[in-house]
Amino acid sequence: MKKTLLPFLFLLVINVNAQEQIPTEKKELINSIESRENELIQLSDKIWSLAETAFEENQSAKLLADFAEKEGFDVERGVAGIPTAFVATYGSGSPVISVLGEFDALPGISQKAMPTKEPLKEGAAGHGCGHNLFGVGSLAAAIAIKDMIEKGEIKGTVKFFGTPSEEKYFGKIWMVDAGLWDDVDVNISWHPGAKTEADVQSSLALVDFKIEFFGQAAHASADPWNGRSASDALELYTTGVNYYREHVKPTVRMHYHIQDGGQVVNVVPDYSLLWMRVRDTKRDGLMPVYEHAKKMAEGAAIMANVDYKVSLISGIYETLVNREGGKIMQNNLELLGPIQYTDEEIEFGKKIQKATNKEMVGMDSEIKALEETKEHPGGGSTDVGDVSWNVPNINLSVTTAPKDTPWHSWAVVACGGMSIGHKGMLYAGKAMSMTMLDLFKNPEMVEKVKAEYKERKGDAVYESIIPDGPPPIPDSEK
Numbered sequence: 001m002k003k004t005l006l007p008f009l010f011l012l013v014i015n016v017n018a019q020e021q022i023p024t025e026k027k028e029l030i031n032s033i034e035s036r037e038n039e040l041i042q043l044s045d046k047i048w049s050l051a052e053t054a055f056e057e058n059q060s061a062k063l064l065a066d067f068a069e070k071e072g073f074d075v076e077r078g079v080a081g082i083p084t085a086f087v088a089t090y091g092s093g094s095p096v097i098s099v100l101g102e103f104d105a106l107p108g109i110s111q112k113a114m115p116t117k118e119p120l121k122e123g124a125a126g127h128g129c130g131h132n133l134f135g136v137g138s139l140a141a142a143i144a145i146k147d148m149i150e151k152g153e154i155k156g157t158v159k160f161f162g163t164p165s166e167e168k169y170f171g172k173i174w175m176v177d178a179g180l181w182d183d184v185d186v187n188i189s190w191h192p193g194a195k196t197e198a199d200v201q202s203s204l205a206l207v208d209f210k211i212e213f214f215g216q217a218a219h220a221s222a223d224p225w226n227g228r229s230a231s232d233a234l235e236l237y238t239t240g241v242n243y244y245r246e247h248v249k250p251t252v253r254m255h256y257h258i259q260d261g262g263q264v265v266n267v268v269p270d271y272s273l274l275w276m277r278v279r280d281t282k283r284d285g286l287m288p289v290y291e292h293a294k295k296m297a298e299g300a301a302i303m304a305n306v307d308y309k310v311s312l313i314s315g316i317y318e319t320l321v322n323r324e325g326g327k328i329m330q331n332n333l334e335l336l337g338p339i340q341y342t343d344e345e346i347e348f349g350k351k352i353q354k355a356t357n358k359e360m361v362g363m364d365s366e367i368k369a370l371e372e373t374k375e376h377p378g379g380g381s382t383d384v385g386d387v388s389w390n391v392p393n394i395n396l397s398v399t400t401a402p403k404d405t406p407w408h409s410w411a412v413v414a415c416g417g418m419s420i421g422h423k424g425m426l427y428a429g430k431a432m433s434m435t436m437l438d439l440f441k442n443p444e445m446v447e448k449v450k451a452e453y454k455e456r457k458g459d460a461v462y463e464s465i466i467p468d469g470p471p472p473i474p475d476s477e478k
């Protein structure tokens, strides 16, 4: 009996010590979030099941906004001309610290909360980027800070930005354009992931544009000489793009999606439509490639003897990293320690890895050391980039899926609807609220974060890559 009890007691002591390192005020934040744990999980699960896509997140946005309102926030809905964008504010005066939450899903990857591929609803959307967790985790952080302002323990303003349509069109660019971050001192953001770290890597700048070709229809066999093919032009254009790849810098990425290449085989198509995307590490490198890729449409149109039109869809900046902010976040991750998983959760993770042909190593929640900031980070893009050019931004990544999980896939959807995702979401809320509290309590930290922002931005002037007119809200949502 004694032999087995001793190691148990030893473990208990270690755990108590780790907890005691967390200052009382930060424990209050943790308690705020834990006291609402069930409600927050329910909220996330509802958004997970709704799985609403870009600019159509009506119920998801309403759920988050209503929750904030019930907690005493002032909520302004339908900001920046977007019905599903909103700002929830609590408190007054400075500092103004904000956190942003996404909530849009991805089409076609519906999945049950189970470790083998099985759609919840065939062909429907799913939260393959974990944005159900993103929105609720950020709101949890804002609420914990609200509690402290309410109790008079800190002074200032906390804002939660409900930011729709990250996966398509990049909703934040219209919100930035409306000046919504103009009075904010520091913004915090996170993203669900397969590891936990204070994120000090940038993301890629990109521009999206569409190319339309207009020809003349004719019978494909009886009188093709009367036809001018819009799909010939499209094929010539993409062939040109694929030759062009050899003559751009290795940091450039180009992708296209044929959205309309004609309807039937026996008609010479009079219309075609291509969605084109160009990316590079920085916006400066991006724009010349974009200009050339636009010009190439004219060449394709001349060859196929058709008309053409190029229209900007939208575009985003690379993210301005903030290492000073990253250090504050890092300190809080170390205070919290890694997320602990049950045997069942580890088993769930391994089954996901088996189903996606990855090494069956389970979860990775180890707190990574603060990395060097890479000059060419690779990877994806995010409209958090545009926010980061207008207000200092601190980024976090938290484990919500097993190691090496393919992103934007059914596997991420599965984890986001069960306890692995929930744990990451609550953890992110805690880490972000602790970082926000540091900023509320220490004006010198805010100054350091701002100074780095100014230095990194330098003389560059932010110019959004935004089309004329209102945001592209689908007609069904207007």
Ligand SMILES: [Zn+2]
Residues within 6 Å of the ligand: 129, 130, 131, 166, 191
């Ligand atoms: Zn995402």
